[in-house]
Amino acid sequence: MFLLGRVTYLLLRLARKKGTSLPGLLMWRWRKTLLSEWLNQLEQLIVVTGTNGKTTTTALLYSMLHDQDQPWITNQGGANLVQGLMAALSRHANWRGVLRVRKAVFEIDEATFPLIMERVRPTLMVVTNIFRDQLDRYGEIDHALSMIQKGIALHEASQLLINADDPLTAFLGRNRSLTYAFSMDKEAIASMTMVDSSEVRDGSFCLVCGHELHYDGFIYSQIGYYRCLHCDFTHPDAEFIGSPRQDASLVVGELSGLPGEPSTLHVDLTGMYNAYNLLCAYSAARIVGASPRRIQEGLRRFVSPTGRMQTFVGKQQSEITLALIKNPTGANGVLRAVVEDVQTYAICLTINDQDADGRDVSWLWDVDFESFVTRSNIRRYYCAGERALDMALRLYYAGVREEAMVIVEDLTTLPAVLFTLGQKTYVLSTYTALHRLAEWFERESEKRGNDLDE
Numbered sequence: 343m344f345l346l347g348r349v350t351y352l353l354l355r356l357a358r359k360k361g362t363s364l365p366g367l368l369m370w371r372w373r374k375t376l377l378s379e380w381l382n383q384l385e386q387l388i389v390v391t392g393t394n395g396k397t398t399t400t401a402l403l404y405s406m407l408h409d410q411d412q413p414w415i416t417n418q419g420g421a422n423l424v425q426g427l428m429a430a431l432s433r434h435a436n437w438r439g440v441l442r443v444r445k446a447v448f449e450i451d452e453a454t455f456p457l458i459m460e461r462v463r464p465t466l467m468v469v470t471n472i473f474r475d476q477l478d479r480y481g482e483i484d485h486a487l488s489m490i491q492k493g494i495a496l497h498e499a500s501q502l503l504i505n506a507d508d509p510l511t512a513f514l515g516r517n518r519s520l521t522y523a524f525s526m527d528k529e530a531i532a533s534m535t536m537v538d539s540s541e542v543r544d545g546s547f548c549l550v551c552g553h554e555l556h557y558d559g560f561i562y563s564q565i566g567y568y569r570c571l572h573c574d575f576t577h578p579d580a581e582f583i584g585s586p587r588q589d590a591s592l593v594v595g596e597l598s599g600l601p602g603e604p605s606t607l608h609v610d611l612t613g614m615y616n617a618y619n620l621l622c623a624y625s626a627a628r629i630v631g632a633s634p635r636r637i638q639e640g641l642r643r644f645v646s647p648t649g650r651m652q653t654f655v656g657k658q659q660s661e662i663t664l665a666l667i668k669n670p671t672g673a674n675g676v677l678r679a680v681v682e683d684v685q686t687y688a689i690c691l692t693i694n695d696q697d698a699d700g701r702d703v704s705w706l707w708d709v710d711f712e713s714f715v716t717r718s719n720i721r722r723y724y725c726a727g728e729r730a731l732d733m734a735l736r737l738y739y740a741g742v743r744e745e746a747m748v749i750v751e752d753l754t755t756l757p758a759v760l761f762t763l764g765q766k767t768y769v770l771s772t773y774t775a776l777h778r779l780a781e782w783f784e785r786e787s788e789k790r791g792n793d794l795d796e
């Protein structure tokens with residue numbers, strides 16, 4: 343059965359498919375205890391869960407920890423369900439089922455979290471944030487919260503890392519020992535606060551007493567500097583404090599007492615939400631013993647995972663940046679990064695409605711396109727995908743003029759259209775179109791790059 347998974351994986355690789363889940367699924371059916379057997383062999387395990395930023399945080403953390411001398415296992419590319427873990431582990435197991443690498447950092451879907459937590463002894467559990475995800479997939483916010491809470495409760499003796507700026511995540515660490523927190527600098531939060539924003543703030547109620555939280559500044563959604571005026575629930579003190587700078591770097595201050603001098607981090611990722619991912623990964627790496635110097639070296643090797651702000655360059659200054667969007671909070675974060683990039687000429691929103699995207703596209707109405715349209719100087723809006731018309735309608739209500747909108751009926755024409763603009767474009771896409779777009783953009787940018795050389 344070990345062989346079966348490996349053979350399938352190799353076959354899929356040969357077939358050049360994105361085979362991250364199928365081999366794992368086959369093995370899962372063959373023997374359910376196999377996962378536990380493998381997981382039990384791990385000597386160090388970091389699990390990363392939460393609504394947004396799991397994939398980027400895990401990828402960052404992996405690049406900070408993994409090298410030839412001290413290899414780590416990870417489930418790259420967002421394969422964060424049981425099958426994804428099986429596939430990742432199978433690559434490092436010999437034919438007897440013995441793991442050759444005994445350290446792992448795994449991204450775990452919040453709905454699968456308790457199930458996996460029953461089978462492991464994590465060294466460190468990391469919760470990035472908790473937001474409202476696709477409604478038709480996991481239901482309301484309290485469901486995600488209760489799943490994560492359930493998983494954490496199984497491991498009182500493990501370390502926990504929480505986002506102090508998110509009251510929902512912070513609640514998980516309340517009165518718990520072995521808990522670390524990361525936070526953005528209070529001044530930085532205050533300077534970024536936008537009072538006119540109409541974003542959804544589902545999580546801004548006190549989980550202890552139910553009253554609305556008071557904010558001294560917030561960044562997006564319920565993320566900010568908060569306190570309850572009716573009980574003792576408040577923004578916890580953090581051991582790791584980030585101060586974002588204009589040049590997209592992040593200065594980290596530490597009150598952790600861990601050895602090593604804190605430092606300034608540079609990474610090729612834009613947007614405030616990526617600053618959070620970076621701070622989160624840094625904190626986790628420090629907790630498991632990495633020195634700031636080792637973290638810096640790891641960051642230099644970091645490659646952005648598909649769709650988390652991946653950039654493709656073509657000829658005549660054409661540049662396309664691709665980003666995944668899947669829920670209002672994530673989309674607002676990406677839109678904010680687009681606004682910050684003043685060179686942006688066009689934006690393309692590709693919305694599909696297959697199972698993996700979420701069948702219900704009503705979440706588009708919770709995205710703050712109004713403030714985006716007012717604050718950006720985008721000249722052209724492309725709408726593509728199966729729900730291009732829903733997208734166009736949403737933009738129309740947000741104040742985009744009809745003349746500024748283009749409906750792309752055939753998705754395959756999109757790379758050619760965008761690469762001939764000779765401008766900087768952001769493409770925001772839901773899940774099912776993402777990998778196809780990344781492949782096309784890559785091919786097109788190579789082609790056009792070659793043209794340039796001739």
Ligand SMILES: [Zn+2]
Nearest residue numbers: 548551570573
């Ligand atoms: Zn309260």
